[in-house]
Every structure is written in structure tokens, then in C-alpha cells.
Amino acid sequence: MFKNPLLLIALALTGLVAVWGIIDTAGLAGFSATLTGILFTSRSWFIMLSVSILLILSIWLAISPYGRIKLGRDDDEPEFSTVSWLTMLFAARMGVGLLFWGTAEPLSHFKVIRNYTDDFRAAEHALFVTNFHWGLHAWAIYAVTGLVMAYFSFRKGYPNLVSAPMKAVFGQRLWTRGVGWLSDLLAIYAIAIGIGGSIAMGVFQIQSGVESLFGLSDSGLWLAVAIFALLCLAYILPLMVDLSKGMATLSNTAMAIAGGLMIFVLLAGPTFFLMSGIVGSIGDYFYRVIPHGFKTYTFFDEDVTTWFHSWTLTFMVWWFAWAPFVGVFIARISKGRTIREYILGVMLVPTFFSIFWFGVFGSVGFFGVLRLDAPILDVLKSNINDTTFFVLRHLPLSNLTSVATVLAAFLFVVTSVVSASFVLSMFATGGDLNPPTGTKLIWGVILGALGLVMILSNSIDAVKSIIGLAALPFIFIVLLIVVCLLKALKSEEV
Amino acid sequence: MTIENLIDTLLNVWVFVFIGVLIWLYFKKESKADKSERQSSD
Numbered sequence: 268m269f270k271n272p273l274l275l276i277a278l279a280l281t282g283l284v285a286v287w288g289i290i291d292t293a294g295l296a297g298f299s300a301t302l303t304g305i306l307f308t309s310r311s312w313f314i315m316l317s318v319s320i321l322l323i324l325s326i327w328l329a330i331s332p333y334g335r336i337k338l339g340r341d342d343d344e345p346e347f348s349t350v351s352w353l354t355m356l357f358a359a360r361m362g363v364g365l366l367f368w369g370t371a372e373p374l375s376h377f378k379v380i381r382n383y384t385d386d387f388r389a390a391e392h393a394l395f396v397t398n399f400h401w402g403l404h405a406w407a408i409y410a411v412t413g414l415v416m417a418y419f420s421f422r423k424g425y426p427n428l429v430s431a432p433m434k435a436v437f438g439q440r441l442w443t444r445g446v447g448w449l450s451d452l453l454a455i456y457a458i459a460i461g462i463g464g465s466i467a468m469g470v471f472q473i474q475s476g477v478e479s480l481f482g483l484s485d486s487g488l489w490l491a492v493a494i495f496a497l498l499c500l501a502y503i504l505p506l507m508v509d510l511s512k513g514m515a516t517l518s519n520t521a522m523a524i525a526g527g528l529m530i531f532v533l534l535a536g537p538t539f540f541l542m543s544g545i546v547g548s549i550g551d552y553f554y555r556v557i558p559h560g561f562k563t564y565t566f567f568d569e570d571v572t573t574w575f576h577s578w579t580l581t582f583m584v585w586w587f588a589w590a591p592f593v594g595v596f597i598a599r600i601s602k603g604r605t606i607r608e609y610i611l612g613v614m615l616v617p618t619f620f621s622i623f624w625f626g627v628f629g630s631v632g633f634f635g636v637l638r639l640d641a642p643i644l645d646v647l648k649s650n651i652n653d654t655t656f657f658v659l660r661h662l663p664l665s666n667l668t669s670v671a672t673v674l675a676a677f678l679f680v681v682t683s684v685v686s687a688s689f690v691l692s693m694f695a696t697g698g699d700l701n702p703p704t705g706t707k708l709i710w711g712v713i714l715g716a717l718g719l720v721m722i723l724s725n726s727i728d729a730v731k732s733i734i735g736l737a738a739l740p741f742i743f744i745v746l747l748i749v750v751c752l753l754k755a756l757k758s759e760e761v
Numbered sequence: 762m763t764i765e766n767l768i769d770t771l772l773n774v775w776v777f778v779f780i781g782v783l784i785w786l787y788f789k790k791e792s793k794a795d796k797s798e799r800q801s802s803d
Contacts, residue, residue: 309769313776437786743779750783 273448274695274706277455281713284460288720288733295720296729303735307576310739311563317742318583319560322407324749325610328414332761334607338414338598339421345603353616354519355600363469363679365401365621366525366672369628371654372578373397374636374647379574390633391551394544397629398552399559400582401621403614408586408745410613412594414606415748418755421602426698429454429591429744432751450744454591455694459710460737461588462687463717464730469680470494470722475652476673479659480666491722498677499715502684506711507704521678524671529627535662536631540638544630549622581731588738590745595690631658684714 288295307314328334337343345352376393377386384392415432425431430447437443474491478484533541564575601609635641635658646657659668688710692702695710721730 305765305768306772309772310776313773746779746783747786750787754787 285716299732329610338417343603370632373629412590413598417598436751466718467721471652479656524675545626
């Protein structure tokens with residue numbers, strides 16, 4: 268293990284960030300915020316153009332004759348039934364992020380947009396922007412990254428590494444070896460930092476849930492650190508033994524709880540309002556989604572520009588950070604499917620699910636603000652982590668639903684860390700599908716340390732900028748491997 | 762020119778160069794050696 272320079276450098280790099288963050292949390296957060304601020308200002312057009320190109324490319328690949336190409340040998344059949352496959356695609360997206368942002372994100376946009384227009388238009392646009400962040404553009408990033416990995420791995424027989432497409436198309440040259448090595452390193456770095464952020468968000472969410480359940484007001488850092496310690500204990504065991512089936516059960520349980528919560532809120536809340544919100548946002552989304560991908564808010568004032576940077580750009584860059592991780596997962600489960608099936612499934616199913624999710628949790632928030640005059644916007648300002656629980660407290664069986672949310676957040680974080688440790692170990696050992704337990708444990712510890720750094724920052728904005736900094740270089744790598752795919756497709760007979 | 766403008770220009774020049782390299786890589790003709798190497802690994 269210690270003879271592998273990629274593994275050692277990746278460990279050193281991520282470990283360094285973790286140590287820096289623990290010793291000087293404010294310093295790391297400030298540095299990340301300054302640097303992402305500079306990069307976002309000068310590259311906002313490039314980020315939006317890249318994600319729009321990836322979306323248009325995905326649609327073109329699905330409808331072009333290349334859509335008939337199989338991700339595998341021509342006689343390979345799909346490993347999973349279509350229903351299981353679609354369910355697993357849900358699972359890839361269903362994470363702690365949706366639980367955290369369900370109500371908080373649409374309301375955060377609403378707070379800014381209402382300064383420029385009427386409340387009802389602001390609510391509509393806030394829901395649209397939320398769906399934009401979690402919809403087709405996000406999934407185009409994942410779909411294309413996963414498609415490149417699946418194509419070169421299952422159809423061409425290369426290892427499941429980010430560097431493989433470059434070596435496959437341009438041969439073993441000095442630049443492909445160098446850039447490929449750097450790409451594998453940056454993929455590891457982006458995943459590790461991204462998962463660290465996910466751990467922090469999960470801990471913040473669970474902390475608010477526990478405070479809400481036990482009536483604690485502002486428990487401070489001790490509760491967050493106690494929850495973090497519990498999470499670490501919970502994910503160490505699955506890293507030591509092969510619990511692949513058990514992990515799938517845990518992930519499915521978390522998914523079922525989250526799905527149940529959504530249905531409960533839909534039925535126990537103002538159902539007509541929520542259903543109208545969902546139907547309205549489906550139409551609004553598909554009518555405006557492609558042009559909005561090119562929107563850069565260039566001529567707006569500084570408040571709007573800051574909002575655009577801290578939300579749209581941050582989310583898009585965040586999806587790039589997750590792309591190697593989610594891409595490997597969706598590629599792994601899609602062997603034997605055609606490019607057309609793959610793109611339609613990966614992009615449409617999770618997008619519709621997100622529209623439903625935010626339609627329910629976002630609209631219930633808007634119902635509170637617009638119809639009941641409930642002080643949700645004050646909660647959002649004072650403690651964004653508590654927004655979901657504030658909504659649940661105003662519905663029946665609030666203790667039960669709060670416990671369910673805490674449990675789902677806990678399970679999502681544990682399964683994410685275990686899967687990420689596996690993928691990171693796989694990348695760091697040159698694509699070994701059964702990486703050694705020691706390597707997985709080391710990654711588990713590093714991910715925990717990165718999570719701790721983000722918890723110590725005690726700010727979701729700091730978490731977002733630290734992730735942004737790690738993910739920005741990955742945009743270049745995704746575009747490079749897309750060129751490899753397009754070049755390889757030219758030699759396919761369709 | 763302020764330092765912010767200089768940084769902004771340099772960052773964008775890097776992006777333009779990168780886009781240029783991508784276009785060049787896409788249209789670059791494969792040498793015979795590349796082709797045979799790729800076909801043997803396929």
C-alpha cells in the first residue's frame with residue numbers, strides 16, 4: 268500500500284487540508300471563500316457554459332444513433348432489472364442534501380428574489396431555481412462522467428479510473444500519463460472534500476433534530492462533536508467487514524424513510540397547495556430550463572451576483588465534486604444498458620423525483636410564509652439547520668417525523684462515507700475492485716477528519732466554499748474525458 | 762490595470778487556451794502508431 272505514490276500523495280494532500288482546518292478553521296474557511304470568490308467571478312460564464320454543454324451533449328447522445336451503443340459488449344445484458352436500476356438511481360441522489368435543503372433552499376432564494384418582484388412571482392422563481400440546481404444540469408454532469416467511465420470500463424475493458432479514457436484514446440504518452448495521474452489525484456481530492464461537507468451537513472441536520480426533540484436551545488459545538496463521534500463509530504465497522512448487502516439495506520431504509528416523510532408531509536400538509544406547486548413547477552421547469560442554464564446575472568446588482576455565486580455556481584461546482592463518486596456508482600449499475608436508456612434513466616428519473624421533493628417541502632414552506640404568516644424566514648436567518656424541523660413541528664406527529672428525519676440523515680451519512688471510502692480506495696489502488704481493508708480504514712479516518720474540519724467551521728457557507736475550491740479543477744477534467752469519449756465514439760459503427 | 766483585472770485576465774486566458782486544446786485534441790488525426798496501439802488494447 269505504501270509503495271503507491273498516488274495513494275500517499277492523495278492521503279498527504281487531504282490530510283494536510285484536514286490538519287490545517289483543525290488547527291486554523293477560520294483561516295481555511297477565509298482562504299477558501301476568497302479564492303472561490305475570485306474564481307467564481309472570472310469563471311462564472313465558463314461554469315454555466317460547461318454545464319449547459321454537458322446537458323445538450325447528453326440529449327444529443329440519447330437521440331443520436333450513438334444512443335444504440337451498449338455500455339458493455341454487444342451481447343451483455345443489464346445486470347439489474349429496470350425497476351431495481353431506477354430505484355438505485357434514486358438512492359444515488361437521495362442523500363442528506365435533500366433532507367437539509369428541502370425547505371431551506373427555496374425559502375433562501377425567496378428571501379432574495381422578493382426584493383425585486385411580487386411575493387407570488389418570487390415563490391415561483393425560487394422553486395424553479397431550486398429545481399434548476401437539483402435537476403437536469405446536475406444529472407447531466409453525473410450522467411456524462413458516469414457514461415465515460417462505463418464506456419471505457421465495460422465496453423473497452425479499461426480500469427474504472429478517471430485517467431483511463433485519456434490513455435485509451437491518446438495512448439501511453441508522457442502527457443496522458445501526467446494529466447491522467449493528476450486527474451486521478453484531483454478526483455480523489457474532490458470526492459474526499461465533498462464527502463467531508465456531506466458529513467458536516469448531516470451532523471448539523473441531526474444536531475438541530477436532537478435540539479428540536481429535546482427542547483435544547485443552541486447546544487453549541489459539544490452536541491455536534493458528540494454526534495460526529497457516534498457517526499464515526501457507526502461507519503468504522505462496515506469498513507472493516509464486507510457488508511455490501513447490509514449497506515444496501517441501510518441505504519434502502521434511509522431512502523424509504525425519506526420517501527415516507529415526503530408522502531406524509533404531502534398528505535398531512537395542505538395537499539391541494541403542494542400538488543398545485545408540484546404541477547406548476549413541472550411546467551415552469553421544462554419551459555425555462557435550457558435558457559436558464561446560460562443565465563449569468565451579469566447586469567444585476569451585487570446582491571444578486573453574490574446570491575448567484577453562493578447558490579447556482581456553488582451547486583454546479585459541488586456536483587462536479589461529486590461527479591467521480593456518483594459517476595462510478597451509476598456506471599457500475601448500468602452495465603449492459605444502451606447509452607439512450609442510460610441517459611434517459613439517469614437524467615429524467617432523479618429530476619422528476621427532485622421536482623416532487625422540492626414541490627412538497629418547498630411549497631409547504633411557502634404555504635407557511637404566504638398563507639399563515641409563519642415566522643419561517645426568521646428561523647432560516649437564525650438557524651438554517653432547523654428549517655426542516657420547524658416545518659415538521661407544525662404538522663401532526665412531529666416527534667415521530669423529527670426522529671425519522673434524524674435517523675434518515677444518520678443512515679445517509681454512514682452509507683455515503685462507507686461507499687466513498689470504497690471508491691477512494693479503489694481509485695488510489697489503480698482500480699482494484701476489492702481494495703484492502705487498511706486502505707478503506709485510512710480513508711474512513713481522513714473523511715472523518717475532513718468532516719470534523721467542516722463541523723468546526725460551524726457554518727454551512729464555509730462548508731460550501733471549501734468544497735467549491737476542491738471541485739473547481741475537476742470541471743477541466745470532466746471536459747477532457749468528454750472529448751475522449753466523443754473521439755472514441757467516432758470509431759464506433761452505428 | 763489593477764491586480765484584480767490582471768488575475769481575471771490570466772484566469773480567463775487559461776480557460777481560452779484549455780478550450781483551444783480540447784478542440785485541437787478532438788480534431789487531431791491519429792498517427793498510425795496511436796491507431797495500432799488503441800486497436801491492440803481494444
